[in-house]
Amino acid sequence: MIPVFDTTRQIKKYRRQFIKTIDEVMSKGNFILGSKVAQFEKEFAAYTGVKFAVGVASGTDALMLSMQALGINNPGEEVIMPANSYPTAFAVVSTGARPRLVDIDGSFNIDPLKIEKAITAKTRAIIAVHLFGQPADLQKIMQTANKYNLPLIEDCAQAHGAVYKNPTLPSGLRGASKKVGSIGKIGCYSFYPTKNLGAFGDGGMIVTNDEELFKKIKLLRMYGEEERYKSVLQGRISRLDEIQAAILSVKLQYLDKWNERRREIAGKYRSHLENSPCRLPPALPFTKHVYHLFVIRTKKRDLLKNYLEKKGIATGIHYPVPIHLVPSFKSLGYKEGDFPESEKAAKEILSLPMFPELKDSEIVKVAQEINSFLEKK
Structure with a gap:
């Protein structure tokens, strides 16, 4: 049988590197928020072209924590998203918000020309999903987001390393081409095993250039603690673990x-x-x-x-x-x-x-x- 995905072929090829980095984690005995997580966060931020990255437990958690950091947590608030992105909707409702759906265009991504009509007084954010690895039309989406002062969250769960080239700028101009995740207010990634960059279990990442959001998300991913047992926000537990970070750090070299x-x-x-x-x-x-x-x-x-x-x-x-x-x-x-x-x-x-x-x-x-x-x- 020719499979849709097959992780075993990749594991077989890079097995020695995976075992070596896992052994390094085991020898240190630190499995939660250790040096491997810090290292991978730094590497992934640099790769994506942003200042900050926070490792979390899954792509769904990345979206949920991002919305929470933006203050979206009240019933009745609305988040605009494409009507075909099944996993994304569950992240929205988990915050208490309501998905405000918009139809897609021929690219399978949200139709940027239909977003404005969906905006109401209750709208709090727009989620652009780069489905199947194809970046959404971010230039048009950003125009609408900026017009209504709405944060744009990029759902990059299927688009690690994808690039958006602003069609209004000369191709050689600095900043004309950027990796997805670095263009909106926040970018969210999943490291589910079959993704382009996949872990050996669940994992996720939030990237941003906003230092205040970065600090808030770091608090929210672990009880809202500034230091152990000193909680200043009502957070939760959503951490990328050391072994997954170690594996992803190896894989990032080949992405x-x-x-x-x-x-x-x-x-x-x-x-x-x-x-x-x-x-x-x-x-x-x-x-x-x-x-x-x-x-x-x-x-x-x-x-x-x-x-x-x-x-x-x-x-x-x-x-x-x-x-x-x-x-x-x-x-x-x-x-x-x-x-x-x-x-x-x-x-x-x-x-x-x-x-x-x-x-x-x-x-x-x-x-x-x-x-x-x-x-x-």
Whole structure:
């Protein structure tokens, strides 16, 4: 079976480095907020191009703590987010706020032209999700955010290392191209094992250039303590542990290389599927996609998925139901038809195998089987 993701191939290749760094942690006996976490926070901040980074327990916690640090914690407050980003919605409601949904455009990201209409007196922030590794149209989103004095939170859970190039600035100008996470008020990352930069368990990171927010988030991640047992804020426990930080520090050295391989794989898929009736994912000119997922679209999605499975090819659907049609979000008051682009995409999208260690022969087989099936139908 050709898997959608396979972490074992990467582990096998870098096993000695992982064991060495884990052994270093064990020999020191400090597993919580030690030197490895501090080191990785510094490295990831530098990599992203920001001043500060705070390691937390998960990507969901990163979003939740970011909203809490921004003062979003009251029922009735609203946070604007795309209608198709399933995990993000759970972070919003966990703060007590209400997701204010906006439909997507052809890039699978929030439609920047529809955000302003969704803003109300209760709006407290905008979340731009860089879904599948494709940066959202941040220049347009930031214009709206600035107009209404709303903080922009970047959900970078699937976009480690992705780059946004401001289309209004000359390409060679300093600051014209920035990594996602460094453009809004706060950037949030997940290190779930299958991410472009994945841990051996859960983990997350918050990045920012705002020193006051940085200090507040550091307090919030551990009981709100300035020092042990001296709590000045009602925080919680959400810490990136030493072993995960050690592993991620090793992996960060290879992230750009792995992302380049993902783009290479995407190019091969495009080449082999260019004459296929399926729709290929857009690669916007003002972005540097990192292809956490390679997502095609076809109205015969379910039939194709079943066919590929029989041929030994695993696929995924990210995500099969838009937020407003998920039963647990019925209380939001939306109905079917409110977000037509998100609804249509949910019925057509299919995630193909995508990870840096995917073999060229496997890419060819996947593409051949897709072409074979769709040409017959």
